[in-house]
Amino acid sequence: MATTPGDEATVEFMLKRWKDPKTGLDNAWREDYKVYLSFPDKTNPNKVSVVDPENRVLFAAREREKAYKPEQDDPEVVQPFAAYSPAGNVKGELVYANQGKMSDFELLNRTLDLRGTIAITRYGGEGRSKKAINAAKFGVVGVLVYTDPYDINDGLVSESETYPHSWYLPPSGVERGSYNIDFGDLLTPYLAAKDDVYRRPKEDITGIPPIPAQPIGFDDAERLICELDGDDAPTEWQGSLNCTYKLGGPGFKPTSPLNNSNVHMDIYNTERLENSANVMGIIRGSVEPDRYVIYGNHRDSWVHGAIDPSSGTAVMLEITRVLGKMVKEGRWRPRRSIIFGSWGAEEFGLIGSAEYTEEYFSKLSERTVAYINVDISVFANATLRASASPAAQSVLFTASKQVNAPGTTTSVYENWIKYFNRTSPNGIIPNVGFLTGAGSDYAAFMHYLGITSMDISYYYDRSKTRARIYPAYHTAYDTFDYASTFIDPGFTSHQAVARTAGNVLVRLADSLLLPFNCSDYAESLERYLSQAVTSYEEKLANKRISMESLKKAVQLFRDTATKLDRLIGDSDLAKETPLKTRRINDQLMLLDRAFLDPLAFPEQYGFRHVIWASRSSSVPTFPGLADAVEKAESTDLKEDWDQAHKHLSIVTQAIAGAAHTLDDVI
Amino acid sequence: MATTPGDEATVEFMLKRWKDPKTGLDNAWREDYKVYLSFPDKTNPNKVSVVDPENRVLFAAREREKAYKPEQDDPEVVQPFAAYSPAGNVKGELVYANQGKMSDFELLNRTLDLRGTIAITRYGGEGRSKKAINAAKFGVVGVLVYTDPYDINDGLVSESETYPHSWYLPPSGVERGSYNIDFGDLLTPYLAAKDDVYRRPKEDITGIPPIPAQPIGFDDAERLICELDGDDAPTEWQGSLNCTYKLGGPGFKPTSPLNNSNVHMDIYNTERLENSANVMGIIRGSVEPDRYVIYGNHRDSWVHGAIDPSSGTAVMLEITRVLGKMVKEGRWRPRRSIIFGSWGAEEFGLIGSAEYTEEYFSKLSERTVAYINVDISVFANATLRASASPAAQSVLFTASKQVNAPGTTTSVYENWIKYFNRTSPNGIIPNVGFLTGAGSDYAAFMHYLGITSMDISYYYDRSKTRARIYPAYHTAYDTFDYASTFIDPGFTSHQAVARTAGNVLVRLADSLLLPFNCSDYAESLERYLSQAVTSYEEKLANKRISMESLKKAVQLFRDTATKLDRLIGDSDLAKETPLKTRRINDQLMLLDRAFLDPLAFPEQYGFRHVIWASRSSSVPTFPGLADAVEKAESTDLKEDWDQAHKHLSIVTQAIAGAAHTLDDVI
Numbered sequence A, B: 001m002a003t004t005p006g007d008e009a010t011v012e013f014m015l016k017r018w019k020d021p022k023t024g025l026d027n028a029w030r031e032d033y034k035v036y037l038s039f040p041d042k043t044n045p046n047k048v049s050v051v052d053p054e055n056r057v058l059f060a061a062r063e064r065e066k067a068y069k070p071e072q073d074d075p076e077v078v079q080p081f082a083a084y085s086p087a088g089n090v091k092g093e094l095v096y097a098n099q100g101k102m103s104d105f106e107l108l109n110r111t112l113d114l115r116g117t118i119a120i121t122r123y124g125g126e127g128r129s130k131k132a133i134n135a136a137k138f139g140v141v142g143v144l145v146y147t148d149p150y151d152i153n154d155g156l157v158s159e160s161e162t163y164p165h166s167w168y169l170p171p172s173g174v175e176r177g178s179y180n181i182d183f184g185d186l187l188t189p190y191l192a193a194k195d196d197v198y199r200r201p202k203e204d205i206t207g208i209p210p211i212p213a214q215p216i217g218f219d220d221a222e223r224l225i226c227e228l229d230g231d232d233a234p235t236e237w238q239g240s241l242n243c244t245y246k247l248g249g250p251g252f253k254p255t256s257p258l259n260n261s262n263v264h265m266d267i268y269n270t271e272r273l274e275n276s277a278n279v280m281g282i283i284r285g286s287v288e289p290d291r292y293v294i295y296g297n298h299r300d301s302w303v304h305g306a307i308d309p310s311s312g313t314a315v316m317l318e319i320t321r322v323l324g325k326m327v328k329e330g331r332w333r334p335r336r337s338i339i340f341g342s343w344g345a346e347e348f349g350l351i352g353s354a355e356y357t358e359e360y361f362s363k364l365s366e367r368t369v370a371y372i373n374v375d376i377s378v379f380a381n382a383t384l385r386a387s388a389s390p391a392a393q394s395v396l397f398t399a400s401k402q403v404n405a406p407g408t409t410t411s412v413y414e415n416w417i418k419y420f421n422r423t424s425p426n427g428i429i430p431n432v433g434f435l436t437g438a439g440s441d442y443a444a445f446m447h448y449l450g451i452t453s454m455d456i457s458y459y460y461d462r463s464k465t466r467a468r469i470y471p472a473y474h475t476a477y478d479t480f481d482y483a484s485t486f487i488d489p490g491f492t493s494h495q496a497v498a499r500t501a502g503n504v505l506v507r508l509a510d511s512l513l514l515p516f517n518c519s520d521y522a523e524s525l526e527r528y529l530s531q532a533v534t535s536y537e538e539k540l541a542n543k544r545i546s547m548e549s550l551k552k553a554v555q556l557f558r559d560t561a562t563k564l565d566r567l568i569g570d571s572d573l574a575k576e577t578p579l580k581t582r583r584i585n586d587q588l589m590l591l592d593r594a595f596l597d598p599l600a601f602p603e604q605y606g607f608r609h610v611i612w613a614s615r616s617s618s619v620p621t622f623p624g625l626a627d628a629v630e631k632a633e634s635t636d637l638k639e640d641w642d643q644a645h646k647h648l649s650i651v652t653q654a655i656a657g658a659a660h661t662l663d664d665v666i
């Protein structure tokens, strides 16, 4: 866990590996930030119980997960907790609130007075912190969160069917997590968290739970949910616990031993400023040292973290070992510089990577060609999965065609296209996702810096499981034993990811011409445009707002992309002057940067990329426009339609600006 | 005047010149924006009068300036007006409010009830629009503005001593001007004012007068001020009109024929969207076409504008003629591309240049090496004057050493150092001003884009006049006759400016290594730091805020600047690979960009450069810090000291970030 002695040991380990004289990098060092973290109190554990009117404890939830192997008994296993949940002592009648979405509470609120209640919710459907933020709006005083076996275990609940007998989550397993919305150190938005930097008052932090929250296992959840009184919960709210889920009276049913009793939450989390380190390593570029390819993953875990993050760290270490050896032996040096980052405190909200981008904002913006993120490298061993800026789609295809899928003679690409695919103007291709969220350390690079980024892993066969994520995620069961027995026996998928990501990395660092494809970007913009026209053109026209300029901007982008592609195709760059190649490479490097607008989403920390920013609307199109139109439709206020028009203009100008970046330089 | 037939004729003229097959540029074109402008009503002129209680007019101010030459009789001479002053019909007793500063109104308000009054103020000391904004806070209902002969005419008031007998302002002369605070089109901040872009509601515009304002000549002002009742105005409020200035009763003295009468303002200004054009021209670069040197000036005037802006436009046309001829004859082509801009609607608030930077934000940010602004090229013929980013100081020195001062055999540099100088670590040097304001079209380049900019002109001998500006500024007397008779007979100073600015331009466009000096930048930061430490260290320490990190950041900047200078000195770049030179040039080009923080001054349109942003504090140091400390001292509130700490952190991070830009690239 971040900033613990264990974390410090991994810092030393990484430094030792990256400074190894035979297989290390050119240089390695640590960079420290003083960041705001939240921990449970070891001597005063968080407690969830049911107490009768005389305050006698009728039921107490576990304080730790059950040990099936010595790893779970390690005294350093942190008690399950909701990071950034406030401390507090609250008591109330229980209700079941499904996933804790606004619509869930609204439904409950139709028949129940939620004021003073405790809500139990299941993971999924809504951000961790948002469950508590939503709840508080209805007067709920505390929130419990558990993982329903329906969502994580394909319905399996018994100990005999779960780890260590399978990859499924044991009944006492608890997903820890950071309960915040914004990423980066919460006290220092846009400023690197150095020792004496300005820190805003804690009271100014938004996006964390206003009321106590605590995660529990599904065994304890079952004891609570199956005793509830009240109406049956809707069908979609039912899970795999052994009863019909009810909404709560509020509180427990008359026939229950818990009747007339309250759920009691005693939360003792405390926040502290702690020192968190990034470990950085570099291989100097030979020809263009001032162009960086950055490859990173976080180093901190919640408990042992064999998969999250160490499956990714293993891949990174293998790549650095292979490249480092060639460099040390004088056999190879990349054209561009490669920077490796082992980020700290990701689990608390992508803190290490965000602080790094804040501190080195200018330098990284000026010089970074691409960012590759491999966090959980293997969720499961079925297929490659990738999310990326469209500019990087083609290099992902090229690389994955050169690597064999584990245990086969077909390529990772051919395997991939079987699991994720879509029809493009060039036929069926693997479907590369968009990086619209902030799920891992690519967020600050993609959204804040506008650097062409990608996130790579091996993933599930979705026809075989509907697990939200691999079941041991963020629990004490995410161990080497678990990984090697159930996730990737023989580690062949790890190897496939290392080879694919390494191939991408070397292509980005070594190609004379950057392997970015601006016509693929044009296609993505056209998909978004077509969706926007279908969904919004008529509605906007009714308000006398025209989409013509947006259409023209996308067309201009397409035309300039075609022109640049033709220029590249017609040139023999190896024979051209170095400055001509550099000029084209700069156009490609700066393409994603051209979509940044720091004023487009002033309320959302770090989100400046007007195409890939996260959106609340479910319409897969330009996020600012989608969210603004959705709001305007719901209120029909002039000022909200004005905002829709404004976001239309913002995205239009950004796309036209990006087209100018691709166009003839003069 | 912007968007008039006369303006359109100058657009055609520029295009013709820049497309001339023998002396023109590689290409020239126009770019149009639909911008929000304010005009008086030709058929319904603004009126300022004094009316008695029966509404009989006792005195009426002139509606136009007196004609001494046919130019003033031209029907196209626009009536003097305050652009963006609202239309309105107001009446009230008169008070004299000096320069219309807050402190001026506060002083008046001690003894007078200002509600319902009309205030007469003189130009200077406070922004045009701020005079009315300040006034409205005290209940004043209308503001008159005049130019006091003390401030513009070295005290001379009589027709026999003013133009056409001298360069001084005739009694009926009126300074027109834009009464707004923000620059750029007021309806489209951060969005280029294209046809169907989002335009905010007029009601959302800030920074324009909330009450009617109108400028008048000092002959009319004398009629009003010298009839005032009330106490004598303070000594510093006295001007050169032929009486002792009084504050107003409010209103006129009992012995005056105006006794018991009100000043009446009938303002008929209207706002319209009009089409304004920039004229653009280019010379393509031969080696680095994707690096731009931009040279610009506005094209619009208030009336004839012989000096403002045509003295600058003449210089620009001469430079393009000379360079264009060499290009057309195949004798020369610069290494980098040169872009010339003839901006529209500058007088209304730097609109053409601001819209251009909004539309081409990404491309210009990525590629522009420098911006040179020559607006009024000759204020007077005594000496060069320059304001610039410190990076450009050395190229201004080099260029000015190669040009002779008009009519002498000494250099412009040697002449300059006699009029403006300061002691630097390298001895006495000409004093180059800082570009902290938004006085001309450099504003969007310096403050919004962070492009190394400079503003060049020939200027007064301050021992010979204290005129705020050349007296015919923004009046109908700014004519060719005025310029050639009084400002620069023989146009030799115009020539000196053309040669100096042209020399700078060619050096920027042609040098293998960009002629920017980062150590000069370090010196400027050290001057600001030393001022900040002297003024604030103790006060901040009392609030437990340390300046150590700022000191370290400036030291780091100095160290990396020294290192880069040494690297440059030790290299024979002509023999190095093109990419090594490009790398250093990129570091120098991006130096000013590294100081941008779009969130540092969210209330100030376009200001993102944390070192050179405009500041209200009079302490010449880091603007965000200076203003924040000043506010915190006045309120002593915790949140205001927090803001001071925040601004300290912002400037520290920006300087450290700029140092990273100069440091070894890996």
Ligand SMILES: [Ca+2]
Pocket (backbone or CB within 6 Å): A184, A185, A187, A188, A189, A190, A191, A192, A193, A354, A355, A358
């Ligand atoms: Ca931070």
Ligand SMILES: [Ca+2]
Pocket (backbone or CB within 6 Å): B184, B185, B187, B188, B189, B190, B191, B192, B193, B354, B355, B358
């Ligand atoms: Ca605009």
Ligand SMILES: [Zn+2]
Pocket (backbone or CB within 6 Å): A298, A308, A309, A346, A375, A376, A440
């Ligand atoms: Zn992770």
Ligand SMILES: [Zn+2]
Pocket (backbone or CB within 6 Å): A308, A347, A474
């Ligand atoms: Zn995680």
Ligand SMILES: [Zn+2]
Pocket (backbone or CB within 6 Å): B298, B308, B309, B346, B375, B376, B440
């Ligand atoms: Zn001007």
Ligand SMILES: [Zn+2]
Pocket (backbone or CB within 6 Å): B308, B347, B474
């Ligand atoms: Zn002017």
